[in-house]
Amino acid sequence: MNWRMICTLIHKDVVLFLRNRLFAPVTVFALVSYGTLYFVMPDVVDEVHEVGLYAPVIPPSFVKAMADEGVVIQEMESERALEDAMVEGKFEVGIVLLGDMIHALEAGEKGGIKVIFGSGFPKELQDAFITLLQEMIYRIKGQPMMVEASEEILGPDMTGMQIPLRDRMIPLFALFVLMTETMGLATLITEEFERRTLQALLVTPLRIEGLMLSKSITGVGLAFIQVMLLMAVIGGLRYQPVLVLSTLLLGALLVTGIGFMMASAAKDLMSVSAWGIFAMLVLLIPSFGILFPGVVSQWVKVIPSYYLVDTMHQVVNFRSGWSGVWQNLFVLFAFGAAFVWIGTMALRRRLR
């Protein structure tokens, strides 16, 4: 492998990328926009939830306990009034205490509690709310409430340290930047096919292996440097910077493979864009699971970007260490290597 040639090609590709009238400005715009968006978004979470409550007798200790947990109780005159208020969208959660629940509990009877959720209230949060209610009752009376409720562990207890939306978006920002660079790389390669400059390169002593290696280094390098810059600006490197950078490097490898595949299939800038949008839509799906917990299920793990965004989320937002995410990193590396290999083979085929 002749490193002089490879360095020459990398230099050429970087120059061409920076002079590209579409992707150079788009890159700068994207970096500035994502950075700005991050800082414009609130860095706190509104922890106060308004809940409608109807009870023939309202135990003061219950109201106080709920208020301590950031749940503001809004008393309703009747169960019907509560349901109407929920239909109007005033509350997403309503609680109906049936009879004198506290006395019933004291007497060792099965107390009745009815929780009503709005239709759009996520399933996971429903369970969390039920858990919260059980906790309240236990705190008040020192015994568990005898109601049937399924339990589900939602992860670490984030009470008092909920993740602001902007921090949940960090993996999404990373993926956006990586995908933008991928489209830039695919465009560079497609232009080389379209303008037949690759043909000129391949009648020099340069071999296809060297060409592919230089493209891989350029692709990974461009994507990695830019996403690293963004992460440095928006605080994505505050915790475990080496782990975050390793994750991003593997993510850059993954998207470079995707870029190669796109370039092998695309004929021009339009087709790169079409393939790029399709790839971006698919790869973004796991990010939605982080932004809106409960909207995606386990099947999302078949999408390679899951292992990038989930790792970023775990490390940046939950401060996980190597031991917590090594399996994710391993799968991400496997996907990245496989995609680069498939992309390289597809490009070689087209070159020949």
Next chain:
Amino acid sequence: MSQDAIIADRLKYHYGSVKAVQSIGFRVGEGEIMGFLGPNGAGKTTTVKILTGQLRPQGGHAMLLGTDVSKNPGKVQARIGVSFESTNLYEQMSAEENLRLFASLFGVRRFDPGKLLKRVGLAGREKERVEGYSKGLKQRLMVARALVNQPRILFLDEPTDGLDPVSAETIRNVILEERERGATVFLTTHDMAEADKLSDRVAFINEGKIVALDTPRALKQHYGRRALRAEVAAPDGGLKTLEITMDRPETPGAIERLFRQNRVITIHSEEASLEDIFVQVTGRGLF
């Protein structure tokens, strides 16, 4: 022309059922300019791709400067220069950057792009991005790029096609200079007049086969028909054209009678062009 710079031995290449190259064989000596002529789809480009290591032949083999191209393309490509028919320059880069890029790939040390650009008439425009160049300027730069490694064999594919007379003349001069330097030039062209003017030998290729190969002079002698064409005054006051075929026993008598019996207004000798010969040999035109 000491030894052979290019040896093509029974080269064969098919694209599916299309037989692009069918057992082509020829030799080109060092320092020779070989014109490679044929219509579109005749197999010229495929042959050049095989010779330059872009395609591996499905039959036969090609030796350049004593090396089998299929077995060691890198070694061969280090010593050749290729100028393609369609422009394939990095248009977002300047002429100088384009040349430096390829000089670096060829491992040329202390490369001076200015000297080469001056040779092809691009002095003073070396810093401009290529996207602003005219077709003629781009073609000149393509030829300059093919020369960065001082190649021992230069492949030029339609180097003057569609160019203005000044650019075409500049490129022709470069081709002749390269021959003076000792380089072998493999010139693929449609332009029969250019091939006639520049080439030491020409090969006609048609339907993947070489149908004639010799010096232009020998081809004309072998296939051509020389004639005298005269315009003489007609009895009605107009002009009449008469033609006398040369190189026959009755020719001297015919010329004598022409002048004795007619008032000759104009007279020209006519020689077969390479195009006439191509049509004669292949039964088809170049386009």
